[in-house]
Amino acid sequence: MQKGINIVCSYCMRTFFAVLLICISLSGWSQKLRIGLYFVSKVKTVEVNQDNGSYLMTADSQVVDTLTGKFSFIAYAKGEQIRARLDGNDLGTYHTVKFTPLEDSTGFKIRSLTHKSKYRYYWGGVEVSMGEGKLKIINTVDIEDYLPGVVESESGINERAEYYKIQATISRTYARAQAGKHALEGFDLCDHTHCQVYRKRSRKNPEIPKAVKDTEGLVLVDSDINLISALFFSNCGGQTCNSENVWNTEMSYLRSVKDPFCKNMPHYYWKKEVPKTKWINYMRNKTPDYFKLNGSFDENFDVEFDQGKRRVYYSNPGFTVPLTAIRSDFKLRSTFFTITESGDNIVFRGRGFGHGVGLCQEGAMKMADLGYSYLEILKFYYTGIHLIHVDDMEFFKMD
Ligand SMILES: [Zn+2]
Numbered sequence: 001m002q003k004g005i006n007i008v009c010s011y012c013m014r015t016f017f018a019v020l021l022i023c024i025s026l027s028g029w030s031q032k033l034r035i036g037l038y039f040v041s042k043v044k045t046v047e048v049n050q051d052n053g054s055y056l057m058t059a060d061s062q063v064v065d066t067l068t069g070k071f072s073f074i075a076y077a078k079g080e081q082i083r084a085r086l087d088g089n090d091l092g093t094y095h096t097v098k099f100t101p102l103e104d105s106t107g108f109k110i111r112s113l114t115h116k117s118k119y120r121y122y123w124g125g126v127e128v129s130m131g132e133g134k135l136k137i138i139n140t141v142d143i144e145d146y147l148p149g150v151v152e153s154e155s156g157i158n159e160r161a162e163y164y165k166i167q168a169t170i171s172r173t174y175a176r177a178q179a180g181k182h183a184l185e186g187f188d189l190c191d192h193t194h195c196q197v198y199r200k201r202s203r204k205n206p207e208i209p210k211a212v213k214d215t216e217g218l219v220l221v222d223s224d225i226n227l228i229s230a231l232f233f234s235n236c237g238g239q240t241c242n243s244e245n246v247w248n249t250e251m252s253y254l255r256s257v258k259d260p261f262c263k264n265m266p267h268y269y270w271k272k273e274v275p276k277t278k279w280i281n282y283m284r285n286k287t288p289d290y291f292k293l294n295g296s297f298d299e300n301f302d303v304e305f306d307q308g309k310r311r312v313y314y315s316n317p318g319f320t321v322p323l324t325a326i327r328s329d330f331k332l333r334s335t336f337f338t339i340t341e342s343g344d345n346i347v348f349r350g351r352g353f354g355h356g357v358g359l360c361q362e363g364a365m366k367m368a369d370l371g372y373s374y375l376e377i378l379k380f381y382y383t384g385i386h387l388i389h390v391d392d393m394e395f396f397k398m399d
C-alpha cells in the first residue's frame with residue numbers, strides 16, 4: 001500500500017515538473033499561438049506536405065507515425081469528420097489529424113485542392129478537423145515564428161528595415177492582446193484582415209525576420225502597463241482621429257495628431273462625385289438615429305462643406321450627421337473630405353484612406369525614409385505609450 005502511494009507520488013512529481021517545464025517554456029515571448037488558416041475560404045479538400053524537419057502524426061490522439069521526410073497528406077470533408085490519406089494510402093475517417101513538430105525550424109506547405117490554389121508555406125505544426133461545413137485548419141506556431149509572415153503579408157516586401165520593426169511591434173502587441181479572439185472556434189486568431197493577415201511565412205526579404213528578431217518580445221503598453229490596441233490604417237490625409245470620434249471609445253493613446261509626413265504618398269488624395277439628388281434623398285431618408293433634425297427637413301440646404309481640420313459631423317442649421325455614417329454609406333476612402341457643387345453633382349474631395357485612428361502607415365514609411373527610429377515613429381502616432389519586453393509587464397505593474 002505504502003509502496004503504491006510512493007509510486008503515485010513520484011509519478012505525480014515527474015508529471016508536475018514536466019508540466020511546469022512546459023509552462024515555463026510557454027511563458028514570456030515563446031507563447032504558442034493557434035492560427036485559423038483559410039478563414040474566409042470554404043476549403044473541403046486540403047493537401048499538406050513536409051517542407052523542413054520531422055513531424056509526429058496523430059489521428060484522434062492515437063500516434064500514426066513519425067514522419068522524418070517528405071510526405072503527402074490529403075484530408076477531405078466527410079460529414080462530421082475528415083477522411084485522411086497519407087502518401088496515397090487511405091487511413092480512414094477521424095475527427096482531428098495533427099502534425100506536431102519534433103524539432104526547431106520544422107515547417108510544412110499547404111494548399112487548398114478545392115480551389116486548386118498555390119502552396120502556402122508555414123512554420124510549426126498543423127491540425128485538420130471538420131468545421132462549419134468546411135475543413136478547420138489550424139497552424140500551431142510560436143508567436144515569434146508567426147510574426148514575420150504577418151509583417152510580410154501586412155506591409156509587403158519593399159519597405160525599410162525600420163518600418164518592419166514598427167509592423168513587427170504592432171503585430172506582436174495585437175497578437176498578445178487578442179489571442180483567444182476565436183476561442184469559440186478553437187483557435188486564437190484567424191489569417192484574415194479580421195485579425196491580422198497571415199498568408200504564409202516570410203520568405204522573400206531577410207530584413208523581415210531580422211526586424212522581428214531585433215524587436216523580439218517587445219510590445220507597446222499604455223501608462224497603466226496594459227497592451228495597447230495598436231490600430232493602424234493606410235493614410236490619415238494630414239491628421240489622425242481621436243478614437244472616440246470614430247468608435248465612441250476614448251483611449252488615452254489614440255489621440256488626434258497632425259501628420260506632415262503622409263502628404264503626397266499614394267493614398268493621400270481622393271475624389272468622388274455623386275448626383276446631387278442622391279445626396280438630398282439620402283439626407284431626407286436617413287433614419288432619425290443618424291439625424292439630429294431641427295424642425296422639418298429643408299431640401300434646399302447648403303450642401304457645401306469644408307474641413308480645414310478634421311471634423312466629426314456634417315452639419316448645417318437643419319441637421320447633423322456623423323461623418324463615419326457618410327463614409328460607410330457612400331463607400332468613401334475617409335471621413336476627411338470637403339464637398340462642393342458641380343452642375344447636377346456634388347463632389348467629394350478627400351484626403352487619406354482608412355479609419356484614421358492610430359498609426360498612419362504611409363506617414364510611418366515616410367518617417368522611416370527620413371531616418372526616424374521605429375520608437376520615435378511609434379511615439380509620434382501613439383500618445384504616451386511605452387515599449388517594453390512582454391516579460392517585464394508584471395514587474396512594471398507592481399511598481
Ligand atoms: Zn479573426
Ligand SMILES: [Zn+2]
Nearest residue numbers: 236262360363
Ligand atoms: Zn498620415
